[in-house]
Amino acid sequence: MNSIGTIALLTLREAVRRRIVAACAAITIGLVCLSAWGFDRLSHNAGITSGEVNAAIPQALILFMFMFSFVVALSASAMAAPAVSAEVESGVLLSVLARPIRRSEVLVGKWLGLATVIFAYSAIVSGLEVGVVDWVSGFVPPNPIVVGLYLFAEGAILLTLTLLLSTRLSAIATGVVAIALFGAAWLAGVVGSLGTTFKISSLKTIGEVARYILPTDGLSRGAIYYLEPQSFVTQRLAESQSGGGGNPFFALAPPTWAYLIWVCVWFLAILSAGLVSFERREL
Amino acid sequence: MDTIFAIASIKEREATVTPSPAVHTIELRKEYRGTEALRGLSMTVARGEVFGFLGPNGAGKTTAVKLLLGLVRPSGGEAMVLGAPAGDRETRRRIGYLPELFRFQAWLTAVEVLLLHCRLIGLSRVRTEREIDAALHTVGLAERRDDKVGTFSKGMQQRLGLGVALLGEPELVILDEPTSALDPVGRHDVRAIIRAVRDRGATVFLNTHLLEEAEHVCDRVTVIDRGRSIATGALADLLGATSSVRLKVSGLRDCWWKGFDEFGYFVQEGGWLVAAHIEPRRIPELVTAIVNLGGKIEAVVPEHQSLEDRFLELLGKL
Numbered sequence: 001m002n003s004i005g006t007i008a009l010l011t012l013r014e015a016v017r018r019r020i021v022a023a024c025a026a027i028t029i030g031l032v033c034l035s036a037w038g039f040d041r042l043s044h045n046a047g048i049t050s051g052e053v054n055a056a057i058p059q060a061l062i063l064f065m066f067m068f069s070f071v072v073a074l075s076a077s078a079m080a081a082p083a084v085s086a087e088v089e090s091g092v093l094l095s096v097l098a099r100p101i102r103r104s105e106v107l108v109g110k111w112l113g114l115a116t117v118i119f120a121y122s123a124i125v126s127g128l129e130v131g132v133v134d135w136v137s138g139f140v141p142p143n144p145i146v147v148g149l150y151l152f153a154e155g156a157i158l159l160t161l162t163l164l165l166s167t168r169l170s171a172i173a174t175g176v177v178a179i180a181l182f183g184a185a186w187l188a189g190v191v192g193s194l195g196t197t198f199k200i201s202s203l204k205t206i207g208e209v210a211r212y213i214l215p216t217d218g219l220s221r222g223a224i225y226y227l228e229p230q231s232f233v234t235q236r237l238a239e240s241q242s243g244g245g246g247n248p249f250f251a252l253a254p255p256t257w258a259y260l261i262w263v264c265v266w267f268l269a270i271l272s273a274g275l276v277s278f279e280r281r282e283l
Numbered sequence: 284m285d286t287i288f289a290i291a292s293i294k295e296r297e298a299t300v301t302p303s304p305a306v307h308t309i310e311l312r313k314e315y316r317g318t319e320a321l322r323g324l325s326m327t328v329a330r331g332e333v334f335g336f337l338g339p340n341g342a343g344k345t346t347a348v349k350l351l352l353g354l355v356r357p358s359g360g361e362a363m364v365l366g367a368p369a370g371d372r373e374t375r376r377r378i379g380y381l382p383e384l385f386r387f388q389a390w391l392t393a394v395e396v397l398l399l400h401c402r403l404i405g406l407s408r409v410r411t412e413r414e415i416d417a418a419l420h421t422v423g424l425a426e427r428r429d430d431k432v433g434t435f436s437k438g439m440q441q442r443l444g445l446g447v448a449l450l451g452e453p454e455l456v457i458l459d460e461p462t463s464a465l466d467p468v469g470r471h472d473v474r475a476i477i478r479a480v481r482d483r484g485a486t487v488f489l490n491t492h493l494l495e496e497a498e499h500v501c502d503r504v505t506v507i508d509r510g511r512s513i514a515t516g517a518l519a520d521l522l523g524a525t526s527s528v529r530l531k532v533s534g535l536r537d538c539w540w541k542g543f544d545e546f547g548y549f550v551q552e553g554g555w556l557v558a559a560h561i562e563p564r565r566i567p568e569l570v571t572a573i574v575n576l577g578g579k580i581e582a583v584v585p586e587h588q589s590l591e592d593r594f595l596e597l598l599g600k601l
Contacts, residue, residue, distance in 0.1 A: 091385035282355045
């Protein structure tokens with residue numbers, strides 16, 4: 001096995017041994033069960049018409065998936081924040097980097113290990129939640145696999161940024177900054193939607209620029225779009241020409257290919273910056 | 284013409300056969316944000332020797348070690364390790380390193396830590412098993428092999444660190460304060476391990492501020508202070524520069540040594556008379572002079588200056 005694989009496996013093992021995986025699994029199972037109960041109540045409530053149920057279930061599913069995307073983002077930040085800085089401070093990396101291994105191999109190995117955890121979590125949580133909603137209410141979103149991929153991409157983007165920060169800042173500072181940036185990006189998305197609704201170009205610009213600076217919100221909107229039934233989108237379009245009315249849990253269109261290419265460029269640029277930063281770090 | 288070629292060929296062979304020094308630095312410097320941690324360190328460590336790198340805390344010892352391993356970049360000067368520029372990736376395969384302040388992954392077992400490092404070195408599966416067993420046995424952790432490192436005391440972690448540094452039979456073993464967390468038994472064990480490493484032909488670079496350590500195992504030492512080498516040489520040479528001799532003399536009046544100032548400085552310590560700062564070659568002359576004076580020599584015990592005294596003297600603290 002090469003050095004990258006060795007570090008990736010070590011990182012995976014750490015996530016399992018430190019009970020990060022177990023904690024995420026426990027809380028997710030609890031939340032999925034809770035959502036199953038909620039969807040069941042919603043679907044079988046005599047006081048609500050079937051039309052209202054059909055409109056409410058996708059919205060509720062979007063809310064739950066948003067919560068899971070928040071868990072993915074938090075997990076990515078929490079796992080990546082100490083990945084470099086804490087190991088430098090404690091001296092764990094001293095003995096590792098004295099071996100015939102490149103620093104880039106260590107960082108890429110860590111990214112791979114953590115990304116595997118996030119990918120597995122995104123896939124499982126998407127599958128579970130969509131499965132539960134289908135089982136309870138019969139609603140299946142248009143493209144659940146793409147939803148899982150967007151969820152993973154959002155986590156992977158934040159993971160990459162957090163790893164870059166971790167090469168320079170302490171673990172706590174890294175975690176705080178990464179979560180704050182994630183929150184700011186989400187808020188900027190809401191501000192942008194409000195700008196679109198009320199035709200305030202400066203607010204609209206803030207939202208659009210933020211989507212390019214940190215693409216987590218843009219990707220989150222992608223996941224939301226593929227959770228919405230087409231009828232839902234058409235109805236919303238007919239109701240409002242304003243593009244979502246400032247609702248952060250609604251998307252009129254999927255991310256464009258140009259935007260997805262930008263996300264790839266962003267990812268490569270931030271990963272490269274992390275590699276250069278770690279390479280230059282004095283231990 | 285043939286002879287010229289033959290001589291050239293021998294020289295070439297000698298050049299390839301004679302190994303480069305284990306460590307060679309020329310005016311090595313390191314500056315951290317305006318503070319000079321190392322100011323032109325020049326030293327040579329021969330293959331197969333136990334080399335003591337001594338100095339007070341903050342002298343720049345750990346910085347020098349990190350430079351040799353490529354963990355930090357030099358601000359100036361040159362450093363070659365095992366014939367390659369310091370930090371060379373392939374050369375690091377032949378180096379074992381025990382850091383001063385370190386921790387292993389607390390959630391791994393001792394065997395898993397060793398296995399990780401065997402993989403990073405690139406040892407074969409068969410050799411990995413053999414090396415892990417040997418390392419655990421050598422550092423006395425065979426019975427704790429499957430225990431999590433997080434449950435280990437600091438001393439046990441240091442033992443494990445030493446085991447990790449010995450994996451793959453490295454040609455150069457760099458030990459940065461290897462006994463700082465060990466009890467006397469552990470220190471004794473480490474000395475035995477260092478001697479065993481030297482006996483198999485490897486070089487040991489021992490970074491320590493514990494002089495007793497260096498006195499026990501080092502062939503040569505360099506003393507550094509404030510980032511600069513202030514003395515280098517074999518221990519005997521370093522300590523032989525000045526010495527003292529303890530004498531037990533009877534049959535003479537009190538303070539008979541008053542006229543012997545030319546030999547050194549005399550101090551009465553209990554029943555002994557200590558002649559300090561005496562040149563070793565003058566000891567027989569002193570004994571003869573005492574006998575000529577009518578004294579009866581009961582004991583003569585030459586004493587080298589302790590490394591600690593010499594160390595303090597070099598640092599200008601004595």
